[in-house]
Amino acid sequence: MKTRTVQRTALVPHTIDGRTEMVLDRYDVEIPAAPRDWDRIVLGTVTGAAAVIGVASIAWSTASIGDLLARATIAPAAYAAAGVFDLVWLSCMALEWLARYDADRAKLPRRAGYWALAIAMGAVGAHGWIADQLAIGLVGAAVSGLAKAMWTVVLRHHAKPLDSRTQQWVDKQRAAVGGRLAMVSVRRELTRAESAVAAEQAAIGAASPEGSGRSPETPEDEADAPDEEEQLTPVGPMTIADAVRTALSSGITSPEAVLRYVRKVADANAKEASVERYLRGLRKPA
Known part of the structure; x- marks a missing residue:
């Protein structure tokens, strides 16, 4: 019987000056060698x-x-x-x-x-x-x-064709995973579309004074300005930057009002400093 040498390791105690530590000991063992797989060799050669x-x-x-x-x-x-x-x-x-x-x-x-x-x-x-x-x-x-x-x-x-039952199982698993993978792309597309609709609606509302049914020049509107962000309806998930941009395009200029709107539609834990940084960046003249 043909054998081959294999190196093994084991933890063994080793003592020096009365102190013992477990160290690795390497040793060789002879194990039976598997017969040569001529079928695999021939197929690989072909x-x-x-x-x-x-x-x-x-x-x-x-x-x-x-x-x-x-x-x-x-x-x-x-x-x-x-x-x-x-x-x-x-x-x-x-x-x-x-x-x-x-x-x-x-x-x-x-x-x-x-x-x-x-x-x-x-x-x-x-x-x-x-x-x-x-x-x-x-x-x-x-x-x-x-x-x-x-x-x-x-x-x-x-080729290794599968039997009918196994093939049906594989097809169902492939279809399930493929459906989940397709939904990732679909959800991403819907999110982009909803964000675009939200931005478009906000832009139209800001450009049309009649959109709210009230005149923005009246003192009553100025008194209600702190609650103006409540009139915007969040549509779809938004980032902090998108929420700040939407608020500004909708006429919300107060930093406190913008912060409340961001926390409502984007991130409930949004920091005031982050919102102010986005505000400064968006208010810079082009």
């Missing part, structure tokens, strides 16, 4: 070979299709576009790899990969036909076909 074949396919297709497109445009643009052909079906293979545990989700990238492969092979064959080297064009097109076939076989070995 996967590496498929990667090399994919790179070679990209190089050949890019050179062939790039030469074809260079007849109608500049070489840099032609070869950049040529690289797209094989990269598309290889990207579809990557998506198929990510969906290797879900056969239904893997169908779309698999089909898209076959269509992209057919287009790439057709472009390589067209290059050979136009260059009066049809045989070379057909052989070159077979390079992409062989690369795709190789990757298809490798993916079939890596």
Whole structure:
């Protein structure tokens, strides 16, 4: 039986001058070595070979299709576009790899990969036909076909489809998490919309003296000024800066009134110094 050496540690007492401390003691032990996993080694080797074949396919297709497109445009643009052909079906293979545990989700990238492969092979064959080297064009097109076939076989070995019940459980969990994730974006959007509505309503109310049904020039309004922030209806969560800006745009100028409004709609524990700092910043001439 093959063994391998493993270093272990243990706390042991060690005494010097009558004082004992627990220290780490390192020692080696021999444990049985696991047999070599030839299946995994072979599969890893084949996967590496498929990667090399994919790179070679990209190089050949890019050179062939790039030469074809260079007849109608500049070489840099032609070869950049040529690289797209094989990269598309290889990207579809990557998506198929990510969906290797879900056969239904893997169908779309698999089909898209076959269509992209057919287009790439057709472009390589067209290059050979136009260059009066049809045989070379057909052989070159077979390079992409062989690369795709190789990757298809490798993916079939890596794929682990789930049974029907497990797949249904996974789908429900994915849907639940996806719903929560979607609601994060929806709530953020609603918050922005509500803040925009609040600011718009405040701006319209400040610009229209008739909006409150009272004339702001009357002494009665001046006497009621300390309570003017009560007329604003908070809509949606607001920051301290937004609340100060809304108060000023609504005609609330008293620092005490602004502070009361901020504590009402934004932060009940807002500090007076913070509100005054925002007021100074917003009142500075542009």
